[in-house]
Amino acid sequence: MADMQVDVAIIGAGPAGVAAGIGAREAGAKDVLVLERDWDLGGILQQCIHPGFGLHTFKEELTGPEYMHRWVVRAREAGVTFLTNSMVFKLDEDGSLWVMNPERGVFKVTAKATVLAMGCRERPLGAINVPGSRPAGIFTAGTAQRFVNMEGYMPGHRTVVLGSGDIGLIMARRLVWEGARVEGVFELMPWAGGLRRNIAQCLNDYDIPFYLSHTVTRVHGKDRLEGVSVAEVDENRQVLDGTERFIGCDCLLLAVGLIPENELSRMAGVEIHPVTGGPVLNEFYQTSRPSIFAAGNVVIVYDLADWVSQEGVAAGRNAALYAAGALKEPLRRIDIRGGANVRLFSPQYVTAGEDVTVYFRVLRPIEKRCRVFADRGLFERKHRYVRPGEMNEIRLKAEALQALPRSVTTITIDAEEV
Amino acid sequence: MEERILSMICVSCPVGCDLKVQARGKEVVSVEGHSCPRGVDFAKAEVANPTRVFATTVRVAGGKLPVCPVRSRQAVPKERLDDISREVARLTVPAPVTIGQIIVGDVCGTGVDIVATRDLAAEEERS
Ligand SMILES: Cc1cc2nc3c(=O)[nH]c(=O)nc-3n(C[C@H](O)[C@H](O)[C@H](O)COP(=O)(O)OP(=O)(O)OC[C@H]3O[C@@H](n4cnc5c(N)ncnc54)[C@H](O)[C@@H]3O)c2cc1C
Ligand code: SF4
Numbered sequence: 370m371a372d373m374q375v376d377v378a379i380i381g382a383g384p385a386g387v388a389a390g391i392g393a394r395e396a397g398a399k400d401v402l403v404l405e406r407d408w409d410l411g412g413i414l415q416q417c418i419h420p421g422f423g424l425h426t427f428k429e430e431l432t433g434p435e436y437m438h439r440w441v442v443r444a445r446e447a448g449v450t451f452l453t454n455s456m457v458f459k460l461d462e463d464g465s466l467w468v469m470n471p472e473r474g475v476f477k478v479t480a481k482a483t484v485l486a487m488g489c490r491e492r493p494l495g496a497i498n499v500p501g502s503r504p505a506g507i508f509t510a511g512t513a514q515r516f517v518n519m520e521g522y523m524p525g526h527r528t529v530v531l532g533s534g535d536i537g538l539i540m541a542r543r544l545v546w547e548g549a550r551v552e553g554v555f556e557l558m559p560w561a562g563g564l565r566r567n568i569a570q571c572l573n574d575y576d577i578p579f580y581l582s583h584t585v586t587r588v589h590g591k592d593r594l595e596g597v598s599v600a601e602v603d604e605n606r607q608v609l610d611g612t613e614r615f616i617g618c619d620c621l622l623l624a625v626g627l628i629p630e631n632e633l634s635r636m637a638g639v640e641i642h643p644v645t646g647g648p649v650l651n652e653f654y655q656t657s658r659p660s661i662f663a664a665g666n667v668v669i670v671y672d673l674a675d676w677v678s679q680e681g682v683a684a685g686r687n688a689a690l691y692a693a694g695a696l697k698e699p700l701r702r703i704d705i706r707g708g709a710n711v712r713l714f715s716p717q718y719v720t721a722g723e724d725v726t727v728y729f730r731v732l733r734p735i736e737k738r739c740r741v742f743a744d745r746g747l748f749e750r751k752h753r754y755v756r757p758g759e760m761n762e763i764r765l766k767a768e769a770l771q772a773l774p775r776s777v778t779t780i781t782i783d784a785e786e787v
Numbered sequence: 788m789e790e791r792i793l794s795m796i797c798v799s800c801p802v803g804c805d806l807k808v809q810a811r812g813k814e815v816v817s818v819e820g821h822s823c824p825r826g827v828d829f830a831k832a833e834v835a836n837p838t839r840v841f842a843t844t845v846r847v848a849g850g851k852l853p854v855c856p857v858r859s860r861q862a863v864p865k866e867r868l869d870d871i872s873r874e875v876a877r878l879t880v881p882a883p884v885t886i887g888q889i890i891v892g893d894v895c896g897t898g899v900d901i902v903a904t905r906d907l908a909a910e911e912e913r914s
Contacts, residue, residue: 408851418856418904420840424800432842434856434905438886518844521854546843546872565803569796570839574865673801753822759801 371476375400376692377685378466378480380457380633383412384674385665385681386486387440390449392685393484398692401449401685402478404468406456411437412488413511413666414674416518419539425675436674460637464660481692482660484684485634485648489627489666491536499531501587506594510536510624514543523547525620529597530554531585535563535672535758537624542571552616553578555585555599557606560734562624563758564672585621586613594619627670637661642717645669650716652725652765653696654684662688669715669728672760676728697722703770708783710735710755719780721770727763731755731784744781745773755784790816795833799825810834838862842904845875845890849910850882856904857890863897870895882909 376398379386382405393401409415414422417433424430427439444451452470459467464483469475491509506525508516513524514536526549530537533556541551554572559582561568572579580599586608587598601612629647631639640649640657647668648656655662664684665677690696699720705727707714714729727743734756741761742749747770748763755761763782793808802822808830809816818830832838840862844854863871871894880890884907891901 415905418844418858419842420858421801430840432856432858432904435858435886438905518856519852519854521844521846521852543843546868548876564801565796565805566798566801569803570798573796574839 373402373476373478375402375478375480377401377482377484377688378464378478379403379484379486379685380460380466381405381412381486381488381665381667382407382410382441382451382453383486383488383665384414384437384440384677385488385667385684386412386484387437387444387449388678388681389484389486389662389664389685389688390444390451391440391447392682392687393689393692394444394447394449394685395682396686396689398689401689402480403444403449403451404455404457404466404478405451405453408453410441410451410453416511416515417539418518419543422674425673426678433674440678457633460633460661462638462658464637464658480660482662482688484654484681484688485631485639485656485661485663485667486665486681486684487630487633487667489629489670491623492626492628493623499585499588501589502591504588504590504592504594506590506619507588507621508623510534510540510622513620513622514540517543517547523549524622525549525594525618527552527618528620528622529585529599529616529618530622530624531597532556532624532626533562533568533579534624534626535567537622538563538567538571540622540624541577542575545575545577549620551575551577552618553580553599555580555583557582557584557602558757559604560756561758562626565756565758584608588621589615594621597621627666629667629669631667634661634663634667639663642715645713645715647715649718651699651702652716652719652723653687654680654716655687655691655696660691662691669713671728672758676760700771701775703773703777704779706779706781708781708785710784711782714782719765719770721767721773724767725765727765727782728760729763729782730760731757733757735784735786737786739784739786741784742782744783745777747780751787752784793834795830797821797826797829799829806830808834837865839865839868841868841871841901843872843875845901845903846879847884847907848879848881850884850907851910852907855880855884855907857901858904859894859897860900860902863894863899867895867897871897871901875901882907 414433
């Protein structure tokens with residue numbers, strides 16, 4: 370098929386990409402093209418059939434597919450073009466994309482600006498070092514979610530969940546509803562990975578046992594999973610002698626974390642942050658390659674799709690401005706640094722061009738009154754607690770950043786007890 | 788009637804406040820720990836008649852996918868979830884399915900409809 374030329378090209382039609390399309394059109398871009406490798410739009414939210422989306426955007430709690438339906442309708446009304454079954458397999462430094470589509474073959478899309486919205490993928494068992502064989506019956510929680518919610522088959526009848534990320538908690542309840550037994554959820558850390566509400570409504574509601582400071586030490590079975598050994602760990606995550614026990618099961622679900630999906634970004638030479646695994650961004654959601662922007666889980670793993678959509682709109686708008694040569698020139702560069710209790714955050718630097726929300730996660734929970742802040746008096750908010758499973762926000766005003774003395778080149782953000 | 792102190796997590800929004808609820812029978816005497824008024828409503832409902840929105844899939848004949856996601860349009864009594872899930876599991880609906888389409892009206896006499904949460908085209912339309 371003939372190559373295409375557009376103002377803004379967007380990779381991925383999840384919440385980030387669909388919203389970016391809207392943002393780009395609203396900011397005046399004429400040709401806005403979203404490329405999606407799946408046959409349908411919506412990204413990972415297609416399989417998130419539980420309610421819990423849209424409270425911020427639509428003031429009601431929708432399921433994932435309902436939430437995406439509304440955004441896709443908006444995007445079509447805004448004049449965004451979608452191409453499904455279209456896998457982007459190569460990204461050039463100038464943001465041109467190479468696409469494969471079963472009907473159109475291989476073609477090139479040249480874009481004045483590009484938005485990365487490829488989302489994230491799940492950490493597999495290989496990444497977490499559990500000894501034993503690799504029999505059938507071990508799945509990441511997200512794969513199991515797709516099986517049950519979209520393909521209509523059950524991964525197993527007696528399940529153990531390793532890790533307490535939200536997807537694992539939601540799948541535990543889902544499997545119970547489908548008639549399976551869930552033997553327990555085992556979390557290595559002394560605190561939960563997922564949201565409190567999911568502990569309550571997915572585990573407590575169904576009396577599913579939840580074990581903190583526990584891990585799976587071995588998987589058993591040759592062809593099919595027959596069980597796992599679990600054990601308690603100490604504060605250094607070392608297995609405590611004598612606590613190991615066997616649990617029979619035919620399914621092990623892994624909910625052990627998500628990693629931004631950045632093969633394409635790397636190909637284009639986009640600078641990737643060593644800790645977040647996503648592109649280094651400024652407040653315009655602009656990567657180290659000026660014509661390439663990024664939003665959503667490809668940048669940092671978000672808790673709420675509503676925030677992803679918000680970021681998507683902004684990234685799309687800035688990409689459109691860039692395409693039109695109208696994006697503000699950076700005034701200066703101020704790096705953001707995480708304090709003692711902060712590891713993951715985005716964006717990584719600001720240029721004082723626009724108000725910005727910095728999203729971050731704490732390393733350790735603080736279960737008492739605490740303050741979330743940016744130093745130099747730029748931001749402070751009191752919280753009743755902060756937890757690793759829940760993202761925090763810091764809002765920085767462009768004016769306040771501009772007023773900082775030139776000698777200031779970093780800002781530290783953190784959360785601490787008061 | 789005896790007073791009880793209950794601990795619960797409000798699930799009305801992702802904040803997930805820890806609530807301490809003082810209750811007498813099915814009446815709530817006081818609530819602590821909520822960050823907004825919905826926390827009190829939640830505590831009252833939990834004590835009197837806990838409800839949840841139910842989401843699952845229903846089998847589809849001749850669709851692009853073999854199952855379609857559905858939900859209860861409103862929250863249903865928690866104690867009825869089992870019955871409802873069995874009722875929905877019995878069904879097969881023909882494709883195409885439209886978002887919002889009623890799959891089961893007044894499910895198990897709860898007065899609540901089960902509705903589809905996505906569009907699902909018939910198989911031959913798949914390109
Ligand atoms: C398994 C799983 C379950 C989740 N469940 C929840 C939940 O219950 N609640 C919640 O709030 N959050 C959940 N999340 C987080 C959720 O992903 C985000 O809230 C949100 O979906 C992120 O949106 P996104 O657009 O960044 O990514 P995604 O929704 O992942 O969308 C990325 C899209 O890009 C496409 N894509 C990737 N690479 C290419 C390529 N090379 N070419 C073309 N297309 C490409 C993908 O097919 C996909 O459609 C879940 C995440 C995962 C991985
Ligand atoms: S009390 Fe309000 S803020 Fe707290 S979880 Fe419930 S609805 Fe959310």
